Amino acid sequence: MRPSIKQVALEAGVSIATVSRLLNQPDSVSVDTASKVNQAIEALGFRPNFTGRNLRAGRSHTVGVVVPTLSNTVFAQCLQGIETAARQRDYSVMFTATEYRQQDEAAAVELLLAHRVDGVILTVADAEASTTLDVLDRERIPYVLVYNQPQQSARPSVSVDNHAAAYDAVTHLIKLGHRRIQMLAGQFHASDRALQRYHGYLQAMQQHGLTPLAPIEVARHTYTSLALEYLQTFRDPLQRPSALFCSNDLLALSVMRDLRALGLRVPDDVSVMGFDGIPLGELMDPMLSSVEQPSEQIGGLALRTLVTAIEETQDGYQAASSHILPHTVRIGASVKPFTNPL
Numbered sequence: 001m002r003p004s005i006k007q008v009a010l011e012a013g014v015s016i017a018t019v020s021r022l023l024n025q026p027d028s029v030s031v032d033t034a035s036k037v038n039q040a041i042e043a044l045g046f047r048p049n050f051t052g053r054n055l056r057a058g059r060s061h062t063v064g065v066v067v068p069t070l071s072n073t074v075f076a077q078c079l080q081g082i083e084t085a086a087r088q089r090d091y092s093v094m095f096t097a098t099e100y101r102q103q104d105e106a107a108a109v110e111l112l113l114a115h116r117v118d119g120v121i122l123t124v125a126d127a128e129a130s131t132t133l134d135v136l137d138r139e140r141i142p143y144v145l146v147y148n149q150p151q152q153s154a155r156p157s158v159s160v161d162n163h164a165a166a167y168d169a170v171t172h173l174i175k176l177g178h179r180r181i182q183m184l185a186g187q188f189h190a191s192d193r194a195l196q197r198y199h200g201y202l203q204a205m206q207q208h209g210l211t212p213l214a215p216i217e218v219a220r221h222t223y224t225s226l227a228l229e230y231l232q233t234f235r236d237p238l239q240r241p242s243a244l245f246c247s248n249d250l251l252a253l254s255v256m257r258d259l260r261a262l263g264l265r266v267p268d269d270v271s272v273m274g275f276d277g278i279p280l281g282e283l284m285d286p287m288l289s290s291v292e293q294p295s296e297q298i299g300g301l302a303l304r305t306l307v308t309a310i311e312e313t314q315d316g317y318q319a320a321s322s323h324i325l326p327h328t329v330r331i332g333a334s335v336k337p338f339t340n341p342l
Contacts, residue, residue: 003044003045003046004046005019005020005023005046007044007046008037008040008041008044008046009040011040011043011044012033012036012037012039012040013036014033014036014037018033018037019037022034022037022038047110047113047114059118059310060115060116060117060118061090061091061092061118062091062092062093062094062115062116062117062118063082063086063091063092063093063094063117063118063119063120063121063303063306063307064093064094064095064096064109064112064113064115064117064119064120064121064122065079065082065093065094065095065096065120065121065122066095066096066097066098066105066108066109066112066120066121066122066123066124067079067095067097067098067122067123067146068097068098068099068100068123068191069097069098069099069100070097071250072248072249072250072276072278073278073279073280074147074248074249074276074278074293074295075097075123075295077278077295077296077299078146078147078295078296078298078299078302079093079095079299080296080299081295081296081297081298081299081300081301081302081303082121082299082300082302082303083299084296084300085299085300085301085303085304086303089303089304089307091118091303091307094112094115094117096108096111096112100125100186100190100191102124102125102126102189102190105122105124105125105130105132106131106132106135108122109122109132109135109136113141118142118310119141119142119143119144119306119307119309119310120136120141120142120143120144120306121143121144121145121146121299121302121303121306122143122144122145122146123145123146123147123148124145124148124192125189125190125191125192126189126192127145127148127149127150127153127155127157127192128150128151128152128153128192133145133155137155142306142309142310142320143156143306143320144156144157144158144302144305144306144309144320145157145158145159145302146158146159146298146299146302147159147193147298148192148193149161149162149163149192149193149196149324150322151196154322155322156305156309156320156321156322157322157323158298158301158302158305158322158323158325159298159323159324159325160291160293160294160298160324160325160326160327161324161327162193162196162197162200163196163197163199163200163203164200164327165197165200165275165291165293165327166196166197166198166199166200166201166204166245166275166291167200167201167203167204168200168291168327168329169200169245169273169275169290169291169329170200170201170204170205170245170273171204171208172273172329172335173243173245173271173273173335174204174205174208174210176271176335176336176337176338177337177338177339178241178242178243178271178338179210179242179338180213180240180241180242180243181201181205181210181213181241181242181243181244181245182213182214182215182216182241182243182244182245183197183198183201183213183215183216183244183245183246183247184215184216184218184244184245184246184247184251184252184255185197185198185215185216185217185218185246185247185251186217186218186219186247186248186251187217187218187219188215188217191247193247194247194248197247197275198215198247201215201245213241218251231255231258231259231262232262234259234262234264234269234270235262235263235264237269240269240270241270242270242271242338243270243271243272243273243335243338244270244271244272244273245273245275246272246273246274246275247275248274248275248276249274249275249276249277249278249280249281249288249290250278251274252272252273252274252275252281252288252290252334253274253280253281253284253288255272256272256284256288256334259272266286266334267286267333267334267335267336268336271289271334271335271336271338272288272289272334272335273289273290273291273334273335274288274289274290274291274334275290275291275293276290276291276292276293276295277290277291277292277293277328277330278290281330281332282330282332284334285333286332286333286334287332287333287334288330288332288334289329289330289331289332289333289334289335290329290330290332291327291328291329291330292327292328292329292330293325293327294325294326294327297325298325301323301325305320305321305323306320308320
């Protein structure tokens with residue numbers, strides 16, 4: 001359980017009222033006493049009740065943002081949408097990244113709450129089983145997920161339908177004649193979005209009477225070198241898939257590079273389909289085919305949804321609503337119809 005203000009008072013050898021005064025009116029406590037209390041707070045890992053403190057002190061008009069990384073421009077686009085919408089509502093934004101480390105999510109949120117943000121926009125590894133979200137729910141801290149798409153819980157989110165979008169992408173490949181389609185993804189345990197997209201891949205393959213291939217899971221979600229580990233078998237046209245469906249665009253661009261290093265041509269030898277629709281993909285040669293999701297809109301709508309939850313309540317808390325935004329399949333030259341040369 002989280003340490004209480006009573007425990008802090010006992011540790012510091014002061015009254016509960018003294019601890020409360022330090023938290024709410026620091027100048028009203030002597031330097032020596034403040035030092036004792038702050039040492040106790042640090043030793044116990046105490047954090048004041050966020051909601052109650054902000055109701056007394058007034059809102060900060062700041063929202064926190066936690067994303068897995070900024071090396072994937074899909075999150076940078078989302079942050080741009082958040083920032084633009086925040087300025088329109090006189091809110092400021094603080095952000096931090098977890099680098100896909102699930103164990104860092106709680107620390108990232110704690111850091112933002114320590115700076116008295118009014119609410120949080122975040123992407124977590126697993127929205128269904130997140131201890132970080134459990135804490136936010138329990139403490140009635142307004143938050144909105146982005147890109148996560150909870151299936152079983154009522155946790156608020158703004159996302160595309162990851163399952164349906166992947167289904168549409170793989171169905172597009174099947175309609176072009178591809179039968180051996182394989183999925184390349186980051187590790188599923190670190191991204192429920194990638195897992196949902198894999199389920200969309202499975203549904204498309206099974207509904208068209210095709211045998212799904214074992215997915216290729218790689219350690220990094222945004223950039224990796226695959227040639228030595230996975231792609232050597234692709235030299236044999238009887239073993240390699242005719243198309244790869246990648247869980248994000250940066251993996252798609254990485255595999256296009258590595259296929260070229262093996263002397264294989266995209267799309268003549270292997271077609272490549274991404275997911276995200278980042279602008280960089282349109283600058284590649286060949287242009288990357290991809291599922292396009294409206295990342296700036298996702299960010300902007302998440303901010304507006306969060307601010308509504310923060311401001312339009314009587315008791316300082318209201319569960320935010322969820323939204324599914326439309327996706328499109330962007331057609332590029334990295335995918336071509338399959339013709340069997342054998």
